[in-house]
Structures are given as C-alpha cells and as structure tokens.
Amino acid sequence: MKGVEYSGLNSVDGPIVAVKRTENSFYGEVVCVRDKFGEKRTGRIIDLNEEEAVVQIFGSTTGLDLENTTVEFLRDPMELRVGKGLLGRIFNGLGKPVDGFPEIISDKKVNVNGNPINPYARVYPRDFIQTGISSIDGMNTLIRGQKLPIFSGNGLPHNKLAAQIIRQAKILNSDEDFVMVFAGMGIKYDVAQFFKHTFEESGVLSKVVMFQSLADAPSIERIITPRCALTAAEYLAYECNMHVLVVMTDMTNYCEALREISTTRGEVPGRKGYPGYLYSDLAELYERAGKVQGSTGSITQIPILSMPNDDISHPIPDLTGYITEGQIVLDREMSQKGMYPPVSGLPSLSRLMKDGIGKGMTREDHASVSSQLFASYSKVKSIRNLASIVGEEELSELDRKYLKFGEELEGKFFTQGEFENRSIDETLDLGWKILSILPREELYRIKDEFIDKYLPKEA
Secondary structure, rough: OOOOEEEHHHHHHHEEEEEEEOOOOOOEEEEEEOOOOEEEEEEEEEEEOEEEEEEEEEOOOOOOOOOOOEEEEEEEEEEEEEEHHHHHEEOOOOOEEEEOOOOEEEEEEEEOOOOOOOOHHHHHHOOOOEOOOHHOOOOOOOEEOOOHHHHHOOOOHHHHHHHHHHHHHHOOOOOOOEEEEEEEEOOHHHHHHHHHHHHHHHOOHHEEEEEEEEEEOHHHHOOOHHHHHHHHHHHHHHOOOOHHHHHEEHHHHEEEHHHHHHHHEEEEEOOOHOOHHHHHHHHHHHHHEEEEEOEEEEEEEEEEEEOHHOOOHHHHHHHHHHHHHHHEOOHHHHHHOOOOOEEOOOOOOOOOHHOOOOOOOOOOOHHHHHHHHHHHHHHHHHHHHHHHHHHHHHHOOOHHHHHHHHHHHHHHHHHHOOOOOOOHHHHHHHHHHHHOOOOHHHHHOOOOHHHHHHOOOOO
C-alpha cells in the first residue's frame, strides 16, 4: 500500500538502481528513494521481472548504499499538473516550477506518457501555417497538425530559425492565435535565455509554456522533458481547444540520454550504440501531434535535431525522417556564405504541403511555382558542377541564365532578415520575379494561364 517504505537496494549502477519488486508494481510507476540521511530522490520503474524492479533515478545516486536506503512505491505514474495557469510559466524537465512562482492551482494531474489516439479519431491536417519565411512557406509549407523537424548541425542557426517561426506563425485567413510549448533538453543556459528573451521581447511569453532541462541537469531528466511538454500541449489543444505549436530542442540530446540508459542496463546495442527501440520511442513522441475529432484544437510539432558530423544518414535524423512528414534541412555551406536562413533547397521536404496549398488556402499558382522552383534549382546544381569542370565561359547562354537564376533564388528568395515577415503573396510574387530570368519555354511545370496572369510583364 502507498506510504509503506521498503529497506535496501539490490544494486546501484549509475542512475539505475534495482530493488525488490512489490506485488502491485507497474511499468512507469513513480518511486521515492531516500538515503540514510533522509534526502529524497525521485525515480520511475523502467523494467520489471519476477523478483526485481529496475528504477531510473532523476538525479545523482551518490550517497545511496545497499543497506540503508529506503524505497517507497507511490502507486502512480509520472504525472503533470495541468490547468489554464500553465501559460506564461517556466518549468524544469520534470514539470516543477523554476520561475520563482508556486505550482499552478489545479486539481487535475495527467499521466505524462499520454493516451494513445485512435487513428480513426484523427483529422487529416489541411490548414496552411504562414511562417513568414519564404523558403518554408513557398517550397516546404508547414501545415497545422503536422510534425516537421529541422535537421541542423552544431553551430548552425536553428535556434534563431525556430524563434522566428514562433514569433511569426499564424493561420492564414483566421484570427486564431497559436500558443507555444517549448521543450529544451540538455540545452546550454545561454540557449534557454535566448528563447526566454525572444519570447519576452516579442510579447508572446504570456502564451508560452517552457520546459527546460539544462545541460547541468541529470541527463536522465531529458527522457521526461518532452513527455511533460507534450502532456501540457495535449491539455491546451484537446481540452482548451487551442492551436499549439511545440518546439523540441535538441532531440539528439534526448537520444543520447536514451543510449546512456540502455548502455547502463546492458541492453544489446543497435546502430551506433543506440537502443533497438529508438524508432518506437521517437514515434511515441512524434505521434502525439495532430488534430482529433471532437476538438477544434491542434498540436503542430517542430522538433530540432543537430545531426552529428552533419550526417543525414545518422540513426537519429534517419529514423526521424521515417516518422515525420518531411524535414527542413539546414546547410552549413549556405550558412558560411552568410545566408539566413540557410535552408537547403533540395533535401528539404514537406509531405503534407500538397494538401494545404492552392486556391482558397494560399493561392492557385502556389503548387506550380513551388514545383518549378524545385525543378529549376535542381538544374542549377548540375550546371554548377559542369561549370566547375569546363569553366563558366564554355556554358551556353541558357546555362548562364540558370546560374543567374540560382544566384537570385539563393540571394533574395532563400535569404531574408531574421525579423522579416513575408506574406505568402509576397513570397509567391518574389518566386515569379526570379523565374522571369528564365525563358518562358523553361517554365514547363506551370500552366500557361498562370504564366499569363502572374509572370511579370517586363520579363
């Protein structure tokens, strides 16, 4: 029963302790562990067998000994207190306030592991989200209820890009505002302060819930942080009917914590030492995005992950790409040229884009312009490779026009200011202006009626 303490541990190995199992123990149950001085630590059961319960401690196990440690099974899963008071608050990775204010006033507590959503209850995402960033709105459109990760690398401006999306995101032709849930896992103090100051300066802090597990916090805490954040998002979306934008950074730190636990438990490693269940574990988080019947709210996810060595085939981006509906890929070479945001044109993709653009949603020519920009930019890459071999002076007149098109696309369409907010009409008109560099017969992916209507007449 709750309140009974059991004495002694079977083993201690890093953040993992093994204790004698009680009759009603269950997976995910919260456990209170006290050392011989009465200092309290919280943990949760991550494995069970007939005789033992394996407990993951959130914090240090220094000072725990096998004989004088007591364990109390709390008979509850890991829970987060939720209520309208969540907005404007800052919590640590376990959902405890760190902003100097008390816990929110609410009697409602929710299991952080969430409840499975019946696939039949899901509503297909179709609403266009205008981020004000041309490379996203024009060619890799974000849809409400989508999960669209940012694949980045160390030192690239993914945090600036995420902050800009948070500031500028809006649903076109609607007065409905977004609320934001931010989850930082293993982030440095200056990154946490950057997001906090960004929210304050743009006046959106009152609409943001922040969960931050800093780099000096126990790495095991990172496992719970995104679950707390998504639990808060589900409450705001499905019970308060709000549109929630969830930004989670950095998923690589989360996966490193998973690998640490897996190694400590002696599990058979998978690719690059990550556990074999990495795919299903990530899917548990990503699949908590979307829209459901019976609620007008939604959860849109933007996970950020820094690819080790800029390797897009690394297990973390590789598996993430299978689960999510596309990706925004940042390019180091573009960043080194001073381009912002350095969104790589060809590897980036939004699989739901086709269902959220067009007449009545963005503009009738959106799909055609996007397709033509992709096709023409792909040709630019081939011509640049050719020019590096034979020299630019050996290229045909048409090839030179393509090179000019590529420079204009990168310099004016992909590149914009950190605080520049372009409407979708401005983005598409800019796309047409740059396409006008090419001869009309090269615009083979666009209908003649659209060319007659939108192509600048001076071209």
